[in-house]
Amino acid sequence: MYQYKRSSELFDEANKYIPGGVNSPVRAFKSVGGTPVFIEKAKGSILTDADGNEYIDYISSWGPMILGHAYPKVIEAIKEKVEDSTSFGAPTELEIDIAKLIVEMVPNIDKVRMVNSGTEACMSAIRVARGYTGRNKFIKFEGCYHGHADSFLIKAGSGASTFGVPNSPGVTPGTANDTLTARYNDIDNVKQLVAENKDEIAAIIIEPIAGNMGCVLPKKGFMEELRTLCDQEGILLIFDEVMNGFRLARGGAQEYLGIKADLVTFGKVIGGGMPVGAYAGPDEIMKVVSPLGPVYQAGTLSGNPIAMIAGYTLLKDLNENPQYFTELEEKTEYLHKGLDKVLAESGFDYKINRCGSMISVFFTDVDVLDFDTAATANNEKFPQFFHEMLKRGIYLPPSSFESYFLSNSLTYEMLDKTIQAAKESLEAMK
Template identity: 50%
Template sequence: MAPNTSPDKSRNAALFERARKLIPGGVNSPVRAFKAVGGTPRFVQRAQGAYFWDADGQRYIDYIGSWGPMILGHGHPAVVEAVQKAVLEGFSYGAPTEREVELAEEIVKLVPSIEMLRLVSSGTEAGMSAIRLARGATGRSKIIKFEGCYHGHADALLVKAGSGLATFGNPTSAGVPPEVVQHTLVLEYNHIAQLEEAFAIHGSSTACLIIEPIAGNMNFVRASVPFMKRCRELCTQHGALLVFDEVMTGFRVALGGAQSVYAKSIPGFQPDMTVMGKVIGGGMPLAAFGGTRAVMEQLAPQGPVYQAGTLSGNPVATACGLATLKEIGKPGFYEDLGHKTQRLISGLQAEADKAGVDFCGDSEGGMFGFFLLKELPQNYAKVMTTDNARFNTLFHGLLDRGIYIAPALYEAGFMSAAHTDADIAETVAAAGDVFKLLSK
């Protein structure tokens, strides 16, 4: 694919100029604005398979896939057919449907830790509701989260670390009063001693610990097995709920989610609650939170914890999600997807090594990440040592060569079943060219 040599003299630039007059920053979600990497955002005109085309007709190999949901690629025939049929039946009813029950049954079948669940419309809504339910079920107020993990933009979760383990967080967004986050404790990811000290001080008043088991919002950072094991042990010991945020990893890294990956190393491992989104909606606005029957029965109308949503369980979104889950449940799907992702990362590593550029990468299933560092980081502070300028050079070098990765070094990437060996080879070759520039 020939480079787009004049991206700023384009319809993309004209659209961005129009958008900024009406939409804050010109976008409806901040990372889309290219603020971290500079340049002009690409306005997508259409997408199919592993590709999308921008407003100038330029084709890109897409490695964000709507930030994870498009695990089958764009426009999969079975999913399109299911959505078209659902649309003809009706957009929204504000009443229950059989398809909601079918989707719940499918998720419960595939994720053993979930006995009951509630469908909602976004990952933020699911995370916010899970926190409320954890507090209601335990009668406690405090929550533990980890620096670098993102659980949506609910006020209580937009928080950075306080000055010590006896103090709580400070808001990271204007508009969030300090008293809203006074019960949120932020710890360092993969730091067992700090985790143990936090529970020693606050364990009896902690409602839940919420964690991305594979963090996708500081690029791609795994919770170590010993760390995750200790999270489970301490939550059990102190009566707090372990909440897995699998909005990104759910059905993306494995059919049973990241929790099934940890269960291979930690016998009997299960979280108490799980937050899900993205893949379960197949690209439509749909998410869920679920857990043990005892906890979930605390939700209204059965219990005292209130949660509601006009579009929850939307009939078009559930049709899309069900069709997606049916396809990814076919034998060999994840083996093939995982091998593709591994080939991409190993190919990029080989080209970086050849050019003498510091590089490391990791993947699980169809989710991956890489850093311009000598070794994989284990926490947010280490991720922050990445050279932004060098990443920006890599990003724009790939973009100019028709490869679209996340426009920020803190975001994970996503492989789809639609990506071919030729797509991977094209990506690796393009990266090789850019690594040569970085090595000078």
């Protein structure tokens, strides 16, 4: 039986100085109860906590550790580069190298602007879309998370045409007025919003494969219709690939789905897990960005050399070894089949969604296609399953609304151990 004495002590101490004891809310285990595990180190797919307990990791730092924690090539590159200083606040050749590599890998983009987080990337992309189109409103989807910028923290009203209502204190009604929220996978709902706000919508932003309501895939034809609608109405389609980028394929969700986006945003995967983000698009759109154009965006740490070398090293490895994506998909399929078998034997209601190396288990009897159906799985079974798995050395996302992210450092022995742990956990839940 695992002991959590040190983690408990650290959480008590953290609560004295950090709001809620954590620097990002999901880490607080609010959704599952109990005390969060404080991690001390990680290697490959194994996390080690402050009490010395080891876990097989299915979070991968929320996506970017595609080839595992402390990936040797990335670590060596960081060690070498850090000798030159941790920040310059001035241009470096390395920024050109990674931008050139991203443009080579990702379809439909000519230019990349580096920022410092996925939130900043999405916030900037919306500003660019507004500057380019001369329109103010945009559509987001319930259950898709694009960071904590004010305009994204909006929940739809009861009617499809109702203006957004802030669902976080500190977000002003004025900000909410320009944010429209649609139902994921419901093209008729999107068309209604567009019709009711004719020539006012600058952009539609979406997680092409959702990861923030669990792993939720677009219905067949949904993305194609969204692309057609944007073309007809002069609206920019923004793919938030903070989670999808370079995980599903070399070219991300655009390549994987065969759908062209007008702007794409990326997160820490382009920094090998370091704090970084980016937005990218064709010349025609990106020319509005300062200093070329009037849309202002800046950052002292943008293009930080440590993040750039980490990201360049990881992306170069992914680009040169496309078999990694096949291997990841095969491992995820293996896990899917194993979990499907033990869940079917358990007698519990469940659904499993999978796309590439993203997968989610939902304790529900309905197909999970959007936020409302994902919410049916946010019940007492998930916290039980989470803690039973944790006791058996399996670290799952501590929320039913988060996708699992697999790393290629996972071995089939680890996957078998995970499936066996799930079998034992489900038996214990009975």
